[in-house]
Amino acid sequence: xxxxxxxxxxxxxxxxxxxxxxxxxxxxxxxxxxxxxxxxxxxxxxxxxxxxxxxxxxxxxxxxxxxxxxxxxxxxxxxxxxxxxxxxxxxxxxxxxxxxxxxxxxxxxxxxxxxxxxxxxxxxxxxxxxxxxxxxxxxxxxxxxxxxxxxxxxxxxxxxxxxxxxxxxxxxxxxxxxxxxxxxxxxxxxxxxxxxxxxxxxxxxxxxxxxxxxxxxxxxxxxxxxxxxxxxxxxxxxxxxxxxxxxxxxxxxxxxxxxxxxxxxxxxxxxxxxxxxxxxxxxxxxxxxxxxxxxxxxxxxxxxxxxxxxxxxxxxxxxxxxxxxxxxxxxxxxxxxxxxxxxxxxxxxxxxxxxxxxxxxxxxxxxxxxxxxxxxxxxxxxxxxxxxxxxxxxxxxxxxxxxxxxxxxxxxxxxxxxxxxxxxxxxxxxxxxxxxxxxxxxxxxxxxxxxxxxxxxxxxxxxxxxxxxxxx
Amino acid sequence: xxxxxxxxxxxxxxxxxxxxxxxxxxxxxxxxxxxxxxxxxxxxxxxxxxxxxxxxxxxxxxxxxxxxxxxxxxxxxxxxxxxxxxxxxxxxxxxxxxxxxxxxxxxxxxxxxxxxxxxxxxxxxxxxxxxxxxxxxxxxxxxxxxxxxxxxxxxxxxxxxxxxxxxxxxxxxxxxxxxxxxxxxxxxxxxxxxxxxxxxxxxxxxxxxxxxxxxxxxxxxxxxxxxxxxxxxxxxxxxxxxxxxxxxxxxxxx
Ligand SMILES: Nc1ncnc2c1ncn2[C@@H]1O[C@H](COP(=O)(O)OP(=O)(O)OP(=O)(O)O)[C@@H](O)[C@H]1O
Ligand SMILES: [Mg+2]
Numbered sequence: 001x002x003x004x005x006x007x008x009x010x011x012x013x014x015x016x017x018x019x020x021x022x023x024x025x026x027x028x029x030x031x032x033x034x035x036x037x038x039x040x041x042x043x044x045x046x047x048x049x050x051x052x053x054x055x056x057x058x059x060x061x062x063x064x065x066x067x068x069x070x071x072x073x074x075x076x077x078x079x080x081x082x083x084x085x086x087x088x089x090x091x092x093x094x095x096x097x098x099x100x101x102x103x104x105x106x107x108x109x110x111x112x113x114x115x116x117x118x119x120x121x122x123x124x125x126x127x128x129x130x131x132x133x134x135x136x137x138x139x140x141x142x143x144x145x146x147x148x149x150x151x152x153x154x155x156x157x158x159x160x161x162x163x164x165x166x167x168x169x170x171x172x173x174x175x176x177x178x179x180x181x182x183x184x185x186x187x188x189x190x191x192x193x194x195x196x197x198x199x200x201x202x203x204x205x206x207x208x209x210x211x212x213x214x215x216x217x218x219x220x221x222x223x224x225x226x227x228x229x230x231x232x233x234x235x236x237x238x239x240x241x242x243x244x245x246x247x248x249x250x251x252x253x254x255x256x257x258x259x260x261x262x263x264x265x266x267x268x269x270x271x272x273x274x275x276x277x278x279x280x281x282x283x284x285x286x287x288x289x290x291x292x293x294x295x296x297x298x299x300x301x302x303x304x305x306x307x308x309x310x311x312x313x314x315x316x317x318x319x320x321x322x323x324x325x326x327x328x329x330x331x332x333x334x335x336x337x338x339x340x341x342x343x344x345x346x347x348x349x350x351x352x353x354x355x356x357x358x359x360x361x362x363x364x365x366x367x368x369x370x371x372x373x374x375x376x377x378x379x380x381x382x383x384x385x386x387x388x389x390x391x392x393x394x395x396x397x398x399x400x401x402x403x404x405x406x407x408x409x410x411x412x413x414x415x416x417x418x419x420x421x422x423x424x425x426x427x428x429x430x431x432x433x434x435x436x437x438x439x440x441x442x443x444x445x446x447x448x449x450x451x452x453x454x455x456x457x458x459x460x461x462x463x464x465x466x467x468x469x470x471x472x
Numbered sequence: 473x474x475x476x477x478x479x480x481x482x483x484x485x486x487x488x489x490x491x492x493x494x495x496x497x498x499x500x501x502x503x504x505x506x507x508x509x510x511x512x513x514x515x516x517x518x519x520x521x522x523x524x525x526x527x528x529x530x531x532x533x534x535x536x537x538x539x540x541x542x543x544x545x546x547x548x549x550x551x552x553x554x555x556x557x558x559x560x561x562x563x564x565x566x567x568x569x570x571x572x573x574x575x576x577x578x579x580x581x582x583x584x585x586x587x588x589x590x591x592x593x594x595x596x597x598x599x600x601x602x603x604x605x606x607x608x609x610x611x612x613x614x615x616x617x618x619x620x621x622x623x624x625x626x627x628x629x630x631x632x633x634x635x636x637x638x639x640x641x642x643x644x645x646x647x648x649x650x651x652x653x654x655x656x657x658x659x660x661x662x663x664x665x666x667x668x669x670x671x672x673x674x675x676x677x678x679x680x681x682x683x684x685x686x687x688x689x690x691x692x693x694x695x696x697x698x699x700x701x702x703x704x705x706x707x708x709x710x711x712x713x714x715x716x717x718x719x720x721x722x723x724x725x726x
Binding site for chain 2: 383384385388389392393394397399400403407409410
C-alpha cells in the first residue's frame with residue numbers, strides 16, 4: 001500500500017478509513033460531515049477566547065491518521081506495565097484494542113465492553129442512534145470534529161439497567177509505543193437507568209521515536225438515577241500532543257464524577273462539558289494538572305444547567321514550573337428553566353518559577369433567578385513566608401516547595417471520590433516532582449505507599465456553604 | 473557546652489537598618505529574656521538569626537560553637553541546632569501536622585550516614601512529646617496552623633521545639649495572645665523542655681512568663697541595640713516603669 005502523504009485530511013482519507021473498518025454508510029456520512037466542520041471551524045468559536053488560541057496551536061499536518069495495520073502483541077507491548085494480576089482491564093496498544101479481561105462478577109453482570117467497530121457490527125441500531133445524537137458534536141469544537149472524522153480506535157461500554165458496578169473499577173490502559181499513526185479514539189460510556197460504573201483510564205508512553213498525536217473523545221451518558229465515575233490519568237511523554245473532548249449527559253437524579261489528572265504531553269487541549277439535562281442531576285468535575293518544561297495546557301470546562309434542581313461543581317487546580325503555561329476557560333450556564341440549581345466553578349493555579357504563566361477566565365451566564373452560582377479564580381506565586389517557615393524547620397528549599405505544592409493540590413485531590421484516582425494522583429504527582437515518570441500500581445502497593453500517614457479525607461463538605469459571589 | 477554568639481550584628485530589611493550592633497552570647501542551659509518596645513527590632517533579630525531572606529546582615533557575625541552561620545540558608549541553620557518559635561506562625565494549607573512534623577523531624581534528625589529515623593521512631597517521639605505537652609491526637613490530622621486558635625498555634629510551635637531538640641531556641645512572644653490557662657500550659661511546656669541541653673532566648677513584653685521559665689539574664693533591645701542587661705529584677709523594673717528611662721541612658725552594663 002502506498003503511503004498517504006502526512007496530514008492529508010481529505011475525503012479520500014475518510015473513505016479509506018471507513019472502508020478499512022467496513023463501516024456502514026451512515027457512519028461514512030457522519031465522518032464526512034465532521035470533516036467539513038473540522039475544516040471550517042476556527043480554533044476557538046467564542047470571541048471571548050480567540051486571543052488565547054496560541055497556547056495549544058500546533059500544525060496538524062505533521063501527523064497522519066490511518067487504520068491500524070500493525071499486529072500488537074500483548075506481551076511484548078505491555079512488558080513491564082502489567083503485573084499479571086490485573087482484572088477488569090481493557091488494554092489498548094496504540095490504536096488497537098488487544099485485550100479485554102473481565103472477572104467473573106463483571107462478565108456475568110451483563111456489562112458489555114466492545115471495540116467500537118465490534119459494537120457497530122453487533123448493535124448497529126443503538127450505535128447509530130448514539131452517533132445521530134452525538135454528545136461530542138462536530139459542530140461544537142474543531143478537534144471534536146477532527147476526532148469524529150478520523151477516529152481509528154474506540155471502546156463502547158454499556159451497563160444495562162439496574163447493574164451496579166460502582167465497587168468494581170474497570171481500568172483501561174492505553175499504552176503508546178512508537179505509534180505508526182495518530183491514535184484517534186472514542187470511548188462511549190452508556191449507563192442505563194439505576195446502574196453504576198467506575199471507569200478509570202490511564203494513558204502512558206513506553207517508547208516514542210517521533211512526535212505523535214493522541215485524540216480522545218469520551219462520552220458519558222448517565223441515565224436516570226445512575227451513578228458514573230469516569231477518571232483519567234494522562235502520563236504520556238513530552239512528544240505527545242493530546243487532544244481530549246469529554247462530554248457528560250446527566251439525566252434525572254443521576255450522579256457523575258469526572259476526574260482528569262493531566263501530567264504528561266507537550267500540548268494538552270482539553271474540553272470538558274457537563275450537560276445537566278435531567279431534574280436533580282448532580283455532577284462534579286476535578287481537573288488537576290502539573291506541568292513543567294515548556295508544556296502547554298489549554299483547558300475549557302462548562303457547566304450547563306438545563307433542568308431544575310441540578311447541582312454541578314468543577315474544581316480545576318494546577319501547578320506550573322519552569323516555562324510551562326496554562327489557560328483555563330470555564331463557564332456556568334444556567335438556562336431559564338433550571339430553577340433552584342447550584343453551580344460552582346473554581347480555577348486556582350500556583351506558579352513556581354518566573355517563566356511560568358497561567359490564566360483563568362471563569363464566567364457566568366444565568367437566565368433565571370433562584371439559583372446559586374459561584375466562581376472563583378486565582379493565580380499565585382509560591383509564598384516565600386511559607387518556604388521560610390518550612391526551611392526554618394530543616395526542610396531543604398526543594399522539600400519545602402514540594403510540601404507546599406502537595407498541600408495546594410490537597411483540597412481538590414482529597415475530594416476525589418474514586419480511591420484509585422485520588423491516591424494514584426498523589427503518587428504520580430509526587431513522582432513528577434522528583435522527575436520520575438511513575439505509573440499507577442495495584443491498589444495494595446499504592447496504599448502501602450500513600451496510606452502511611454493518616455489523611456483526613458474531607459470530601460462531602462459543601463462548597464456552596466463557603467463561597468458566594470453571586471446569588472439571585 | 474555549645475555557645476551561640478551574636479557579634480556586633482547589623483541587619484537591614486528593605487534597605488533600612490534595624491539592627492545596629494547587637495552583642496549577645498548564650499550558652500546551652502541558659503535562659504536569656506529579651507525585652508524592648510514595639511518596633512525595636514526583636515523579631516528582626518529572631519528572623520536574622522534564622523536567615524530569613526528579607527533580613528540582610530550587613531556586618532557582624534553569628535556563631536555556633538565558634539563557627540559562623542551567617543552564610544547558611546535557614547535549613548542548614550536549623551540542622552546546626554537553631555530553632556525559632558514564630559511570633560506569627562505561618563499557615564500551610566493542605567499539609568497535615570503529621571506529614572509536616574515527620575518531614576521536619578527527618579531533616580533535623582537524619583544521622584551522618586544519611587539514615588533518616590524510621591516511621592516507628594518518629595511516632596514514638598511524637599507520642600511522647602504530645603503527652604508531655606498535653607496535645608490532642610486530632611491535632612495531627614489538621615492542616616498546618618490552618619484555623620488554629622492563638623493558643624493552639626503557640627502550642628504547636630512548642631511541640632515542634634520539643635520534637636526537634638535544638639541546641640538554641642528563640643521564642644518570639646510565645647506568651648502573647650494567650651489567656652491565663654493557655655499561658656500556663658505553654659509556659660510549663662517550655663519549662664519541661666528547657667534544661668541543661670537548651671539555650672533559650674525568650675522575647676517577651678511581660679514578666680509573667682518569666683515566672684515559669686526563670687531567666688538567667690534579662691536584656692533590653694532599644695532601637696536596634698542592647699542598651700541594658702541584668703538579672704530578673706530588670707524585667708520587674710521594666711514592667712513597672714516602662715522603657716522611658718532608657719531614653720536618657722546609653723550603652724549600659726553587661
Ligand atoms: N519584613 C519587613 N518589611 C519591612 N519592615 C520590616 C519588616 N520586618 C520588620 N520591619 C521593620 O523593622 C522594625 C522592627 O520590627 P520588629 O518586628 O523587629 O520589631 P519588634 O521589636 O519585634 O516589635 P514588636 O514588639 O511589635 O513585635 C519595624 O520598624 C518594622 O516595621
Ligand atoms: Mg516582634
